[in-house]
Amino acid sequence: MQKAPSAAMGFFCLWYRVLTEDKPMKFIDEATIQVFAGKGGDGAASFRREKFVPRGGPDGGDGGRGGSIYAIADRNINTLIDYRFARIYRTKNGQNGRGSDCYGKGSDDIVLRMPVGTLITNIHTGEIVADLIHHQQKALLAQGGTGGLGNLHFKSSTNRAPRQFTHGEPGQESELKLELKVLADVGLLGMPNAGKSTLIRAVSAARPKVADYPFTTLHPHLGVVRVDQNRSFVIADIPGLIEGAAEGIGLGHRFLKHLTRTRLLLHVIDMMPLDEKADPVHDVQALVKELQKYDTSLYQKPRWLVLNKVDLLPEDERAAICNQLIHNLGWEGRYFALSALSGAGCKVLTYAIMEYLEQNVIEANNESNDR
Structure with missing residues (x-):
């Protein structure tokens, strides 16, 4: 006859579960x-x-x-x-x-x-x-x-x-x-609370913490984005950057090195910041300067703009506000307007990234063959 577990054994099992469950390994780089x-x-x-x-x-x-x-x-x-x-x-x-x-x-x-x-x-x-x-x-x-x-x-x-x-x-x-230095094809950068973690959750199986306050991301997260059955790429999310990051202010400067191996940077812009006095144009320009101060090679990497949280803008003014921001920045590269929370526009972005990465591989192979 099987003996019933003692109270001490039950307490030990409960104590072990508390110590072991949902305890992620600390990220040390x-x-x-x-x-x-x-x-x-x-x-x-x-x-x-x-x-x-x-x-x-x-x-x-x-x-x-x-x-x-x-x-x-x-x-x-x-x-x-x-x-x-x-x-x-x-x-x-x-x-x-x-x-x-x-x-x-x-x-x-x-x-x-x-x-x-x-x-x-x-x-x-x-x-x-x-x-x-x-x-x-x-x-x-x-x-x-x-x-x-x-x-x-x-x-x-x-x-x-x-x-x-x-x-x-x-x-x-x-x-x-x-x-x-994590190996990823695409890296996300932006100010705190721009929606980078929400974006990586929307396009991959990664589940970083998401909250309505800045600096919820404390260490890099990697996610695999599967566009089709045999087409995928790896995306990396790092803590948000603020002005003065190159001098050690904030958290993101410690993790910028994780973007050095990426082939494409996605600059996520918060179109509806919590601070009503925030200026998205100034924030974008300040972050670009921090990249240039930190590492010239990182600053010269291909970069696309991702205008996030457009679902919070008035529907009839949405396109005009986005176009005005691009005009004020003098931006001539590619940009995408989307909502990471609802997923609107995310599929278009992932397919564009996949096509760019595949074309990049073809060009690199052609260059190696010419040599």
């Missing part, structure tokens, strides 16, 4: 680690000492190699939180060689799994060690030292009893900076 590869084992200087073997020669074996440290990209990981707390990684040294031709055992390697899109640089030299942009891409972070040679290698016709051997080489050591 920067970390610093130290890696120490193992030293190679020393070679041995030894001679055979066996009964009935009067002229046994040298039999010192080689030392084993020290363990190396590798990084591998894993698409199932999306944060560097593991490396924020565990910062030192050290492999074991190789074993020394011994007599009777016994070679030392090599040490096992360490493989660090990191999110796809992680950029690894040497803190002291600024050199890029690896850029993990493909799933299962592997990179060497610290090479283990090779083992030393035993006196077995130094015997010759003129040196029949060599006492030479070599020491193992030291392993590499370095301090590395890990920087995660």
